[in-house]
Amino acid sequence: MEHITTHTNLNSLNDQQRKAVLSESKRLLVLAGAGSGKTKTLLHKINYLIDAKLVDAKNILAVTFTKNAANEMLDRMIQSADKSGYYEKFLKTKGITASEKYKERQNYLNKFPWLNRLTIKTIHSLCYQIIKTDGVQVFDNKFKIVADQKAGSEFLGNTAEESVSDIIEKVTIILSQNKGFLLKLKRYILDYFVDYIHNHKNQVEFRPEGKFFTSLKGDKVRSKSEQYIADWLYRNSIDYVYEPEVKVGSSSFHPDFFIPQANIYLEHISNKSYPSFWKEGKMKIAGNTCIKTYDDATHNSAIFNKVLDRVIKGRISSDLSSATVLHYDEEFSNFRKEIKRFFREVNEVRNKIVNSEKSIAQIIEEATKSEFERVRMFYELAVPIINAFNDYCVNRSYLDFDGLLTKSIQLLEENPNIRERYQDRYKYILVDEFQDVNNLQVKLLNLLTKKETHLFCVGDDWQSIYGFRGSEIGYIVNFKKHFDNSELLTLNLNYRSTDPIVCASTEAIKKNKFQIPKEIKAVKRGGQKIKIFYEEQEGQSNAFIWETIEKHIQEGIIPEDILVLYRRSAMATDLYQALKKSGHKIQFKTIHSAKGLEAKVVFILGLHSNKGGFPDPWLQDKIYQVIKPSNYDHLLEEERRLFYVALTRAEDHLYLISQKGAVSDFVRDIPTEYIYQDNLDNELSTHGIVLCPSCQSKLEEHYRFCPECGCTTVKMDKDSLK
Numbered sequence: 001m002e003h004i005t006t007h008t009n010l011n012s013l014n015d016q017q018r019k020a021v022l023s024e025s026k027r028l029l030v031l032a033g034a035g036s037g038k039t040k041t042l043l044h045k046i047n048y049l050i051d052a053k054l055v056d057a058k059n060i061l062a063v064t065f066t067k068n069a070a071n072e073m074l075d076r077m078i079q080s081a082d083k084s085g086y087y088e089k090f091l092k093t094k095g096i097t098a099s100e101k102y103k104e105r106q107n108y109l110n111k112f113p114w115l116n117r118l119t120i121k122t123i124h125s126l127c128y129q130i131i132k133t134d135g136v137q138v139f140d141n142k143f144k145i146v147a148d149q150k151a152g153s154e155f156l157g158n159t160a161e162e163s164v165s166d167i168i169e170k171v172t173i174i175l176s177q178n179k180g181f182l183l184k185l186k187r188y189i190l191d192y193f194v195d196y197i198h199n200h201k202n203q204v205e206f207r208p209e210g211k212f213f214t215s216l217k218g219d220k221v222r223s224k225s226e227q228y229i230a231d232w233l234y235r236n237s238i239d240y241v242y243e244p245e246v247k248v249g250s251s252s253f254h255p256d257f258f259i260p261q262a263n264i265y266l267e268h269i270s271n272k273s274y275p276s277f278w279k280e281g282k283m284k285i286a287g288n289t290c291i292k293t294y295d296d297a298t299h300n301s302a303i304f305n306k307v308l309d310r311v312i313k314g315r316i317s318s319d320l321s322s323a324t325v326l327h328y329d330e331e332f333s334n335f336r337k338e339i340k341r342f343f344r345e346v347n348e349v350r351n352k353i354v355n356s357e358k359s360i361a362q363i364i365e366e367a368t369k370s371e372f373e374r375v376r377m378f379y380e381l382a383v384p385i386i387n388a389f390n391d392y393c394v395n396r397s398y399l400d401f402d403g404l405l406t407k408s409i410q411l412l413e414e415n416p417n418i419r420e421r422y423q424d425r426y427k428y429i430l431v432d433e434f435q436d437v438n439n440l441q442v443k444l445l446n447l448l449t450k451k452e453t454h455l456f457c458v459g460d461d462w463q464s465i466y467g468f469r470g471s472e473i474g475y476i477v478n479f480k481k482h483f484d485n486s487e488l489l490t491l492n493l494n495y496r497s498t499d500p501i502v503c504a505s506t507e508a509i510k511k512n513k514f515q516i517p518k519e520i521k522a523v524k525r526g527g528q529k530i531k532i533f534y535e536e537q538e539g540q541s542n543a544f545i546w547e548t549i550e551k552h553i554q555e556g557i558i559p560e561d562i563l564v565l566y567r568r569s570a571m572a573t574d575l576y577q578a579l580k581k582s583g584h585k586i587q588f589k590t591i592h593s594a595k596g597l598e599a600k601v602v603f604i605l606g607l608h609s610n611k612g613g614f615p616d617p618w619l620q621d622k623i624y625q626v627i628k629p630s631n632y633d634h635l636l637e638e639e640r641r642l643f644y645v646a647l648t649r650a651e652d653h654l655y656l657i658s659q660k661g662a663v664s665d666f667v668r669d670i671p672t673e674y675i676y677q678d679n680l681d682n683e684l685s686t687h688g689i690v691l692c693p694s695c696q697s698k699l700e701e702h703y704r705f706c707p708e709c710g711c712t713t714v715k716m717d718k719d720s721l722k
């Protein structure tokens with residue numbers, strides 16, 4: 001083996017980190033809070049294995065979950081190998097593009113060939129490599145990757161022209177050649193994305209106060225039954241006028257429908273309709289034919305169809321069999337936004353089904369049992385689309401990201417010789433961000449691991465934020481149950497953040513029940529307390545953030561070291577526009593995409609309790625519950641982990657942007673001792689936390705005087721605290 005020089009200096013590690021690096025355990029989980037050097041430990045382990053244990057780099061596999069994390073790992077490995085320090089300087093060069101970085105990275109990898117022998121990959125690109133090399137056994141290995149979005153795919157050059165959503169729409173158009181399917185889809189879109197009919201079992205049938213139900217033709221009618229009639233006419237290409245004006249003498253009135261082809265009026269009598277005798281009388285006077293339908297018949301659609309067939313079709317002489325053909329494009333031209341939303345939901349369900357390991361047949365069975373019509377309707381539409389999507393991909397040798405995993409698993413399961421070859425090759429498997437694994441990924445890891453393999457995982461259960469996408473926090477929390485004879489090591493020193501930030505974030509996350517308790521201490525003692533800004537009028541917080549940024553920049557903090565975080569992109573639009581004018585290029589990120597980042601100054605936006613604030617434990621749609629049931633408490637815990645990730649990105653200065661009178665519960669959870677004193681105005685004290693005005697000690701609700709300084713000016717009773 002060629003001579004290798006790295007900077008493996010175990011002295012730069014603390015005791016626990018060193019213990020993890022030196023551990024001989026075959027199954028080790030290094031569990032740690034944020035900023036405690038998990039990635040650093042993992043990289044030192046790789047260097048140590050190569051330097052000190054003389055392991056061939058070819059036998060080491062390091063797995064990450066995002067392309068950025070894989071690149072960062074490679075960059076850090078190059079930096080530790082590059083004694084000249086040039087590469088480190090290069091990475092800090094202002095304004096270098098991603099492609100310049102890529103080129104230089106490749107140069108350096110060639111310079112240190114042993115680095116090229118290492119496998120540092122995202123789990124998806126590992127699967128890609130496995131299928132490319134050995135996939136011929138189970139799959140045409142000239143496949144193309146079909147990505148959610150065409151741009152930015154990790155597999156550039158081998159990515160299909162069409163994206164996942166393109167294909168979903170394409171197969172829906174084909175399915176929509178069947179008029180029944182097309183109109184069912186349109187009815188779904190109208191009911192749930194246009195009329196917002198709720199999930200309730202007992203939806204309101206009749207709304208005399210207004211027209212709230214959209215018919216397939218696009219007009220608004222007053223009741224479900226009227227909508228049914230209008231839809232029936234549309235399906236049968238029979239033209240109608242809704243609530244036409246009929247004049248009799250000096251007065252006029254409005255029967256429900258006029259059907260010109262049959263020259264009849266139709267009045268639907270619901271249980272809640274106003275008495276119609278006078279209308280009937282008037283119609284007779286006017287010499288019009290008016291037929292009646294009754295609500296009772298609508299309870300059974302087959303019967304109601306027969307009634308409409310008899311009373312309407314029977315009066316139409318023209319040939320209805322040549323009914324107009326309906327086109328997908330025309331039917332949805334006014335509902336592009338809505339149909340796209342439906343496709344996103346179908347795709348979400350498609351991904352969740354693969355990850356759940358439930359078969360489509362099981363999903364159908366559970367969906368048909370649902371008490372909610374919306375859920376049943378959704379699956380009646382989504383299942384044929386998903387099946388057609390799968391066929392489309394099989395016929396063209398397309399694989400999506402989950403397909404890469406399932407095919408690799410199938411390949412390794414069915415071919416012991418291939419499996420053994422990989423197991424023999426990767427003697428050391430290191431996994432970063434282990435809290436983010438899902439069922440398929442653990443299955444793959446298990447297939448790559450034999451008894452002798454060293455599996456070294458690092459992760460933080462407090463930072464598990466992808467449950468909504470299928471990751472399973474249970475694998476990290478119950479690591480010992482899932483991996484036999486495993487060991488657990490904890491890192492409890494935080495190097496990133498100041499004391500108040502570490503203490504506040506640790507206290508906040510401790511409210512979660514499903515977690516592994518850890519005592520995390522800050523290495524950086526002291527530091528500025530957390531500042532909270534309570535916005536009273538729209539736009540105020542933008543001014544505050546702007547001024548604060550200016551202040552920090554004057555102090556010498558570079559804009560790249562300032563990070564604005566938010567739960568959802570919409571929360572940052574105004575601020576982004578306002579700050580664009582300042583010319584400072586600070587970073588804007590959703591919290592999900594800020595994972596692993598750190599910055600000297602961090603602002604967290606939208607910490608209010610109004611609609612669209614944070615937490616926002618959007619109670620998972622009933623549609624997704626069919627695949628994986630979830631409950632409010634679990635979702636709130638994931639929100640709290642997201643808050644923890646946000647808080648712990650800050651190194652020195654942390655600002656929470658809230659709203660007066662609507663402070664987020666997460667802000668209230670932070671003990672006041674870590675909050676900047678000026679901020680302890682009524683917003684937090686009204687929540688039952690009060691400071692003594694003389695000595696600033698924290699007082700409990702029931703104190704009428706301060707036990708610390710004896711101050712009797714503190715007069716409180718429960719009512720004054722509300």
Ligand SMILES: Nc1ncnc2c1ncn2[C@@H]1O[C@H](COP(=O)(O)OP(=O)(O)OP(=O)(O)O)[C@@H](O)[C@H]1O
Nearest residue numbers: 012013014033034035036037038039040495496596
């Ligand atoms: N033993 C140490 N001595 C000095 N600095 C350290 C040590 N360990 C880690 N650090 C520093 O702490 C910071 C956080 O390290 P790293 O990114 O590896 O943490 P992490 O646990 O992966 O963080 P997170 O999970 O929050 O993304 C880095 O700036 C790193 O250089």
